[in-house]
Amino acid sequence: MDLTKLNLKQAKEGLKKKDFSSVDLTKAFLQRIKEVEPKIAAFVTVAEKEALEMAKRADGLIANGQDLPLLGVPISIKDNFSTQGIKTTASSKVLDSYIPPYDATVVSKLKDAGIVLLGKTNMDAWAHGSSTETSDYGSTKNPWNIGFLPGGSSGGAAASVAGDEVIFGIGSETAGSIRQPASWCGVVGLKPTYGRVSRYGVIAMGSSLDCPGPITKSVEDAAIILEILAGKDHFDATTSPRQTEKYSIDLNKSIRGLKIGISDDYFEGVDTQIVASVKNALKVLEGMGAEIVHIKLFEPKYAIAVYTIIQRAEVSSNLARYDGIRFGNNREAFGEEAKRRIMFGTYALSAGYYDQFYNKASKVRTVIIEDFKKAFQKVDVIIAPTSPSTALPLGSSKNHPMFGEMADVLVEPSSIAGLPGINVPCGFSKEGLPIGMQIIGSQFSESKILNVAYQYEQATDWKEQKPKL
Amino acid sequence: MKLTKDQVKHIAKLANLTLSDTELEKFAGQLGETLTYVEQLDAVDTKGIEPTSQVTGLLNITRPDEIATSLTEEQVLQNTKSKEKGFFKVLSVFVDND
Numbered sequence: 400m401d402l403t404k405l406n407l408k409q410a411k412e413g414l415k416k417k418d419f420s421s422v423d424l425t426k427a428f429l430q431r432i433k434e435v436e437p438k439i440a441a442f443v444t445v446a447e448k449e450a451l452e453m454a455k456r457a458d459g460l461i462a463n464g465q466d467l468p469l470l471g472v473p474i475s476i477k478d479n480f481s482t483q484g485i486k487t488t489a490s491s492k493v494l495d496s497y498i499p500p501y502d503a504t505v506v507s508k509l510k511d512a513g514i515v516l517l518g519k520t521n522m523d524a525w526a527h528g529s530s531t532e533t534s535d536y537g538s539t540k541n542p543w544n545i546g547f548l549p550g551g552s553s554g555g556a557a558a559s560v561a562g563d564e565v566i567f568g569i570g571s572e573t574a575g576s577i578r579q580p581a582s583w584c585g586v587v588g589l590k591p592t593y594g595r596v597s598r599y600g601v602i603a604m605g606s607s608l609d610c611p612g613p614i615t616k617s618v619e620d621a622a623i624i625l626e627i628l629a630g631k632d633h634f635d636a637t638t639s640p641r642q643t644e645k646y647s648i649d650l651n652k653s654i655r656g657l658k659i660g661i662s663d664d665y666f667e668g669v670d671t672q673i674v675a676s677v678k679n680a681l682k683v684l685e686g687m688g689a690e691i692v693h694i695k696l697f698e699p700k701y702a703i704a705v706y707t708i709i710q711r712a713e714v715s716s717n718l719a720r721y722d723g724i725r726f727g728n729n730r731e732a733f734g735e736e737a738k739r740r741i742m743f744g745t746y747a748l749s750a751g752y753y754d755q756f757y758n759k760a761s762k763v764r765t766v767i768i769e770d771f772k773k774a775f776q777k778v779d780v781i782i783a784p785t786s787p788s789t790a791l792p793l794g795s796s797k798n799h800p801m802f803g804e805m806a807d808v809l810v811e812p813s814s815i816a817g818l819p820g821i822n823v824p825c826g827f828s829k830e831g832l833p834i835g836m837q838i839i840g841s842q843f844s845e846s847k848i849l850n851v852a853y854q855y856e857q858a859t860d861w862k863e864q865k866p867k868l
Numbered sequence: 869m870k871l872t873k874d875q876v877k878h879i880a881k882l883a884n885l886t887l888s889d890t891e892l893e894k895f896a897g898q899l900g901e902t903l904t905y906v907e908q909l910d911a912v913d914t915k916g917i918e919p920t921s922q923v924t925g926l927l928n929i930t931r932p933d934e935i936a937t938s939l940t941e942e943q944v945l946q947n948t949k950s951k952e953k954g955f956f957k958v959l960s961v962f963v964d965n966d
Contacts, residue, residue, distance in 0.1 A: 759914065
């Protein structure tokens with residue numbers, strides 16, 4: 400049996416039945432990492448020694464009859480999550496040698512649940528981008544074709560999952576950074592509602608937008624992991640006090656009578672093969688009793704403008720703290736994309752321009768939120784392509800000052816409104832590159848979008864296909 | 869809309885970034901392109917609309933101010949290249965460091 404092909408649920412079962420130990424599993428993944436990393440470069444840091452120690456400890460607990468939800472399960476975490484004692488760079492040379500003295504809340508929750516941390520995954524530096532090409536440590540490559548990009552910013556996380564280097568990965572999304580790489584790499588990516596999962600200890604990009612979430616081999620895995628990550632955290636005042644749910648409980652619910660909204664604007668300018676795949680997926684869901692409802696959403700192009708202003712303004716403020724005094728290198732070490740975003744954000748927030756840019760964008764943000772609220776009075780979920788294209792060739796992001804924002808046009812509106820969304824694989828292009836669709840719900844409707852995603856996944860077999868590496 | 873090199877220089881100073889001449893040129897053009905793009909928002913009528921900064925509507929979130937375990941002095945200083953007697957050592961504020 401090839402242990403690296405297992406998803407979370409299968410790995411848990413095998414560990415429980417003692418078919419293999421956590422050390423066996425961890426060694427299998429470390430071996431796989433050795434084999435495929437030279438091709439895809441998904442990791443910034445592989446923590447082999449620490450991983451084997453964690454696996455041994457997990458095996459000890461299993462032997463004592465302990466049952467934790469992720470006990471002994473090897474995973475990757477994006478390199479913008481602070482991990483105590485393990486280098487955390489956000490893929491920027493500014494933090495080249497930074498060793499966090501504490502864990503992000505997400506990391507401590509995962510550790511409490513029993514994970515084995517295999518390493519930290521590559522990303523666009525500071526999460527600025529949708530390609531991983533702005534990483535100061537080189538680009539990650541798409542496991543389906545190493546001449547292509549994995550997407551980003553959580554490109555390393557998505558590639559590590561698609562390349563079977565881990566059971567699952569943890570990523571973060573400001574607008575698209577989980578869903579878009581998941582779609583380009585052919586895996587599941589869940590971006591929760593803003594404030595559902597704590598941002599504490601995550602290297603901040605756009606604080607009013609940032610959301611941590613799982614990248615997985617199956618929808619059920621994403622639901623199980625969200626159950627562990629979700630909840631109020633007194634270290635992050637923007638986490639919601641709302642009760643968390645048993646997100647995996649509704650997966651099997653029938654979707655008969657479910658109303659799925661589709662908006663034409665979200666299919667315009669999208670690769671025709673993607674449009675065809677998503678329409679086929681909608682037919683599958685209709686076949687299961689769902690009803691397609693045509694709606695008109697606010698044009699996504701305005702969301703790009705709102706997102707560009709808000710995100711870059713917040714970036715300039717968040718990155719102001721990097722002074723090279725308390726930790727990290729000085730500001731000379733910022734790469735070009737970070738400088739470009741800091742510059743724009745500083746301009747937009749400077750005296751005399753605040754009203755014209757940040758304030759205006761925040762008002763249009765209200766318009767977009769209200770627009771979605773109206774839509775969700777008519778439909779239960781909204782389905783659209785996740786990305787306008789399949790994975791693009793290496794080098795595509797170079798010399799395009801708004802590459803990231805443009806690549807994420809279809810995920811920005813929902814991110815701005817703080818909505819949850821999930822990418823589910825729904826086909827392949829002629830070139831053999833994965834295609835993904837996104838299911839978006841109203842705030843805190845994670846159970847519903849997971850239910851729809853799961854029903855679709857069970858009716859199709861896209862996830863059985865694996866890249867040849 | 870293209871920014872002048874002097875404008876870009878001024879923003880760089882506000883942002884505490886040192887830019888090369890090539891970067892100043894490049895950013896003048898690219899920042900201008902981005903500004904032109906975002907000006908599309910002028911077409912959206914926002915009269916009487918309140919700005920949103922907290923999307924889930926939380927307001928005045930507080931917590932009890934209780935003493936809990938915090939990082940040790942050693943942990944806090946573990947990543948700095950510049951410390952003295954248990955403190956971070958910074959450049960003087962009241963003299964011109966240039």
